[in-house]
Structures are given as C-alpha cells and as structure tokens.
Amino acid sequence: MHILDESEHRVKKICVVIGSRANYSSIKSALRAIAAHPELSLQIVAGASALLDRYGAVARLIERDGFAIAAKVHMLIEGETPVTMAKSTGLGLLELPTVFATLAPDIVLTVGDRFETMATTLAAAYMNIPIAHTMGGEVSGTIDESIRHAVTKFAHLHFPASRGARERIIRLGEPAETVHLVGCPRVDLVAEILGDGTAPLDAAIFDLGVGDRLDLDAPFLLVSQHPVTTEYGEGERQITTTLEAVREIGLPAIVLWPNADAGSEDIARGIRKLRERGLAQGMHFFKNLPVETYIRLMARAACLVGNSSSGIREGAYIGTPVVNIGSRQAGRERGRNVLDVPHEKDAIVAALRRQAAQRRYPSDTIYGDGEAGRRIAEVLAATGRIDIQKRITY
Numbered sequence: 158m159h160i161l162d163e164s165e166h167r168v169k170k171i172c173v174v175i176g177s178r179a180n181y182s183s184i185k186s187a188l189r190a191i192a193a194h195p196e197l198s199l200q201i202v203a204g205a206s207a208l209l210d211r212y213g214a215v216a217r218l219i220e221r222d223g224f225a226i227a228a229k230v231h232m233l234i235e236g237e238t239p240v241t242m243a244k245s246t247g248l249g250l251l252e253l254p255t256v257f258a259t260l261a262p263d264i265v266l267t268v269g270d271r272f273e274t275m276a277t278t279l280a281a282a283y284m285n286i287p288i289a290h291t292m293g294g295e296v297s298g299t300i301d302e303s304i305r306h307a308v309t310k311f312a313h314l315h316f317p318a319s320r321g322a323r324e325r326i327i328r329l330g331e332p333a334e335t336v337h338l339v340g341c342p343r344v345d346l347v348a349e350i351l352g353d354g355t356a357p358l359d360a361a362i363f364d365l366g367v368g369d370r371l372d373l374d375a376p377f378l379l380v381s382q383h384p385v386t387t388e389y390g391e392g393e394r395q396i397t398t399t400l401e402a403v404r405e406i407g408l409p410a411i412v413l414w415p416n417a418d419a420g421s422e423d424i425a426r427g428i429r430k431l432r433e434r435g436l437a438q439g440m441h442f443f444k445n446l447p448v449e450t451y452i453r454l455m456a457r458a459a460c461l462v463g464n465s466s467s468g469i470r471e472g473a474y475i476g477t478p479v480v481n482i483g484s485r486q487a488g489r490e491r492g493r494n495v496l497d498v499p500h501e502k503d504a505i506v507a508a509l510r511r512q513a514a515q516r517r518y519p520s521d522t523i524y525g526d527g528e529a530g531r532r533i534a535e536v537l538a539a540t541g542r543i544d545i546q547k548r549i550t551y
Contacts, residue, residue: 170198171537172262174253176205176273177416178215182448184268184291186345186530188224196538200260204230204249205273206417213445228256232273233417239389242272242419249276257284264289264537270305278308287543289314292341294322296488299386313543316533318524321490330549339532340525347471348527350452358453368441371409376513378403378410379454382463384420385485392423395500399462399482400431402505408513409439411454460512469495473521478512480505492521
C-alpha cells in the first residue's frame, strides 16, 4: 500500500483542522512534532467553537502557543441542537473544500470523533487527499462512536491510543501495517506539564472565571460534564443531579462549562439556575481553562466528577480518582481510577465519598507514555505514496 521512492523525499504538507478546545489538547504535541520535523510542513485550520469567545477563543491560544493559523472556517451554527449540529457538519463540508484546494495538503490529519471531524474527513475523501486519523478504534457512547468508526473507514493512516483500539481498527478491515499504536497526544501534555514544577497553581486562576475563590491547598472537586447527544433534552436534569450531589458532599468545586455539542445549552442552563438560586457557595465556574492549568487542577483535585474523557485518559496517567457518570464514556477502556455510576444522586454521592477518600491511584499508561506526538510525526514523514483507494481486508 505504501510505496516510497526517491522522488518523494520532499517537505510534506500536513493539514490539521482544529474545531474545539478538546481538539487542540488532543493534538497539540503532534502539532509541535510536525512543525519541528525537517521533512514536514504544518498547516493549521481553525474552525467551529475554536473561533468563538464563549468557548474560550481557542484560536488565540493556538497563536499564543507559537503556531500560525493558515485558515479560519466559521462553521458552527448557534443553538446546540441535533438540527444545528447536523447543519454545522454540512456547513463545514461546504467551507473546508475551498480551504483544502488553496492549501493543497499532502495529508489531512483529523482528530477523534466530533462533527467537525466528520466534515473534515468527507471533504478530504472527496478531494482524494489521504487522511490520517488519531484516537480511532475506541468504544464509547453518543454519536461520537459512530463518527469515530466511520472516519476509520475513510482514513488511510491510523494512530490509535491503546492496544484495544488498534485491534478493533484491524478487525474493522484496515490493513495492520497502516495502524500505528502511538498512544494519546493528550497524555504527552500531561507528562510534560507534570514534569515541569516551575509553574504551580495559585489563586490568580480565579480571575479567569466567576464564583467563590477556592483554597487550592485544601481538598476540592473538579466537575466536567458535557451533553450526551443521544440523550438530548436530559442535560439540565443531569447536570442538576450532579451539582446537587456535589453540594451534599460539602467539598468546594471547580465547575467547567460544557462543550459545543447538541444539548450544551441545557447543561449551561442548569448551571446558571444553580447560581441564580444562590446555591453555588464554594463553587467557581470556568468557561475555558488553559490545558496546563486544567492538568494541574486534575493532579491536585480530590476527585474529578462528570463524563469527560479526560478522566479516562489523562486521569489514568495522573492517577486522579474519577466518578464517571452516565453513558457518554460507555465501553471505553479505563484504569482502576474510575468508578462508573448512573445519573442518580445517591449513587453519585456514594461514589464521590469513596473516591474523595482515595489519595492517588498508581499511574496507568493504558493511553500512552508521553511520546505519541513524536511517533505520529515520524510515521507521517516515513510514509511514502498512499494509495487512496480503500479496500477492506479479510
């Protein structure tokens, strides 16, 4: 499938579309490795919620980190409903082909399982641009799993984060020689951040959010809960249940705003109502946090509660006790640091008490050892001409 000849020893253009804060942290280490590689040229396209202030204006963070943005694509339709999510995917598919035609990348590297990942993949596939995909082969809940496996069937190079994910990609009919077990680039950031003791947390982070200021040297909870797209309409009830459980525990909490998926407004409404009713004592709310700050908070928190994949991925490596609520991460490989509970207050309270009493779990490298970005860049550079015609192997 891969044929390397001398004529192909030239700088290879790798285009990465970043559509959210999660996208960025999930690929940042690979971006750096690609930019630093003498045989690769990095092209970054920023779009969707990465361009919006209310989701933290991630595009500005990308530029502050020293990356140049080659193009910006406004493709997020307001509303955060299943209808607007589908329309945003379509808008991305309308806009991205023009960007790809201008940039003429040799490979499009797409991240994970979000709606912008689907738009990126379809645009590149129709334009006969080889596709590389990170974090494929994993099992979880919501529409994300369907998108993830669909992208796998379009992709020509696969960069799974775990052994189980690699095996699933091969069972889906992808040639084993195209499936490279590299680990998760998000774990690279964890290893780097926690290895650097020069930037400790301090109270200045609370200038970035609203609510009570916490003593970061005392036990606190970290709440990160996103909408479940296949349970649209349940978000307000679900986040209310979670926050009521947090209040019952009595520990102060840092609460993060949800992502831009369908149903995020329901979760935001539940958070706002809690504050408007005067029930948010001991809580501080952030719409967006630099990844370095978030990782240090995870490392210090008594427990992470919600349904974010960060508890599964970064949490395993850090050893953070996690209470994972509901179906959003159903089936995803996890370490011993995770307790799974339904959206029921009593179950959440019991799990929080158990996990908050736990100090730290041993570090687990189920999702990588901190070298994923370097491995991705090396494979991209070493890969020769790619046959874009996909074939299922049996």
